[in-house]
Amino acid sequence: MHLTFALFAITALLKGSSAYPSNSDWVTEHVKRYDGFSDNLAVRLGSYQAPGPNDSRGPCPGLNTLANHGLINRDGKNLNSTEIKLAFPRGFGIAEDAIEVALHNWEVVCEYIKGTTCGTAANDGTFILTNLTILGEPHAFEHDHSYSRQDYRQNWAHGGITDNIYFNSSEMQTGLDVVGYTTSNPPKVAAANYQQFNDIRLQRESIQNQRDFPGWFQQNVPPTLFETGFIFGATFDRDSSGKMKESTPMARLKWWNFWFSEESFPTQLGWVPASTEVFNSHFCTSVSSAVLNAAVTSLPKSLPAGATATTFPPPANLPEGDPSPTLALFQSAPYAAATSPAAIKSAAAKRGLLAARENQASTLTLPASVSSIVASEVTAKPSLILAAIQLAGAAPPKFNLYQQSIDTVTLKAQIAAAQSYQDLVIAKITSLASVRGRV
Numbered sequence: 211m212h213l214t215f216a217l218f219a220i221t222a223l224l225k226g227s228s229a230y231p232s233n234s235d236w237v238t239e240h241v242k243r244y245d246g247f248s249d250n251l252a253v254r255l256g257s258y259q260a261p262g263p264n265d266s267r268g269p270c271p272g273l274n275t276l277a278n279h280g281l282i283n284r285d286g287k288n289l290n291s292t293e294i295k296l297a298f299p300r301g302f303g304i305a306e307d308a309i310e311v312a313l314h315n316w317e318v319v320c321e322y323i324k325g326t327t328c329g330t331a332a333n334d335g336t337f338i339l340t341n342l343t344i345l346g347e348p349h350a351f352e353h354d355h356s357y358s359r360q361d362y363r364q365n366w367a368h369g370g371i372t373d374n375i376y377f378n379s380s381e382m383q384t385g386l387d388v389v390g391y392t393t394s395n396p397p398k399v400a401a402a403n404y405q406q407f408n409d410i411r412l413q414r415e416s417i418q419n420q421r422d423f424p425g426w427f428q429q430n431v432p433p434t435l436f437e438t439g440f441i442f443g444a445t446f447d448r449d450s451s452g453k454m455k456e457s458t459p460m461a462r463l464k465w466w467n468f469w470f471s472e473e474s475f476p477t478q479l480g481w482v483p484a485s486t487e488v489f490n491s492h493f494c495t496s497v498s499s500a501v502l503n504a505a506v507t508s509l510p511k512s513l514p515a516g517a518t519a520t521t522f523p524p525p526a527n528l529p530e531g532d533p534s535p536t537l538a539l540f541q542s543a544p545y546a547a548a549t550s551p552a553a554i555k556s557a558a559a560k561r562g563l564l565a566a567r568e569n570q571a572s573t574l575t576l577p578a579s580v581s582s583i584v585a586s587e588v589t590a591k592p593s594l595i596l597a598a599i600q601l602a603g604a605a606p607p608k609f610n611l612y613q614q615s616i617d618t619v620t621l622k623a624q625i626a627a628a629q630s631y632q633d634l635v636i637a638k639i640t641s642l643a644s645v646r647g648r649v
């Protein structure tokens with residue numbers, strides 16, 4: 211089988227603040243009459259319920275939101291493709307043509323991981339997707355430099371694989387910082403245009419290129435750009451029927467931050483689903499191209515090669531075929547917003563709760579194989595990593611399912627070489643740290 215090229219706020223919303231209508235007022239006042247879904251947003255969008263420890267969530271803020279609102283199975287498991295096709299237009303107002311490639315690629319990832327078909331018994335072209343978490347399979351569909359998630363190898367030297375699946379407020383803030391967005395009420399900056407999103411996108415690449423375990427960052431611009439189209443489509447300024455108010459879409463930052471951090475629809479901030487006439491595949495690809503071609507104000511340092519290219523192939527289907535080698539998925543309870551969206555108290559309290567939760571998650575993942583002395587030495591002396599890499603030699607070539615034409619045997623060999631290189635670097639770090647520890 212050949213794996214050819216593939217695919218591609220919390221605002222300081224004080225309870226009872228007069229800045230925004232309450233959730234129920236907004237729902238009562240706003241109706242949608244044009245696309246066949248209920249006029250009543252409370253009916254159309256269901257009610258938010260945080261996931262429990264046995265529920266499945268993944269790296270996609272769109273799908274997690276649908277599950278938190280019960281528009282697909284709340285446990286995030288055994289999801290029928292036909293239900294997803296209905297739930298996205300219902301929840302976000304996104305037309306079905308914009309999710310076809312993503313849905314297909316999810317089926318392929320499902321089959322890679324299960325090693326067997328994910329199609330339904332009826333064999334009618336529909337499929338049952340095992341759960342949302344398998345979407346976190348590193349570098350299959352998931353990719354580095356996400357807007358709101360860490361990278362798989364980001365904390366490798368500090369204790370193995372990183373949580374590349376769940377929302378991380380610190381990562382999200384690195385993007386918001388680029389446009390000076392803070393969670394004050396009202397926010398200092400209301401919306402980001404194409405150029406500002408290109409700035410954010412490049413900043414994320416630069417930061418992650420520096421943070422990832424050296425040599426392991428993988429650039430994947432096409433899916434990031436298509437997801438940027440999703441962000442613009444989900445958050446452009448709109449009238450009560452979901453049509454764009456502006457002539458060129460801009461991403462409303464308080465909606466973006468609320469949606470990602472709460473994994474819920476920002477109705478209490480005046481949001482309604484987009485019109486499916488606007489938010490379709492053409493919209494997403496147009497935004498992708500406009501963001502990519504927007505001249506940036508300045509280039510961040512340590513950008514990976516190719517980051518500023520202005521053309522990339524469009525998203526494409528992953529080929530169906532034999533199972534690919536799979537890497538271990540991050541295992542932990544799913545992310546649940548620290549407060550339920552209807553009961554947000556203050557931005558500061560919320561940030562504290564989020565930080566506590568993220569710290570807990572990273573503590574849980576520390577494997578015994580990396581001693582704490584190494585982790586603390588690495589934190590205190592980043593030069594240790596550089597010294598270890600000099601001793602270990604150059605990293606072997608990286609695999610990249612988005613950009614390579616590669617057969618399964620070669621791919622397995624590349625992963626094995628990559629893992630033994632990491633083991634070698636970790637061993638060098640350990641030995642350097644223990645030598646320094648004795649001094």
Ligand code: HEM
Pocket residue numbers: 269270271272273294298302304309312313316345346351352353354355356357358359437438440441444
């Ligand atoms: C069946 C359809 C879909 C599938 C299978 C899917 C899957 C995924 C996956 C695997 C990622 C992780 C990429 C990464 O590593 O950052 C992702 C990210 C994302 N998805 Fe979806 N997605 C789908 C549809 C949508 C839709 C319709 C929206 C918008 C309403 C959406 C919004 C996003 C956004 C904004 C991100 C980027 C998150 C970030 O960078 O932090 N997705 N999706």
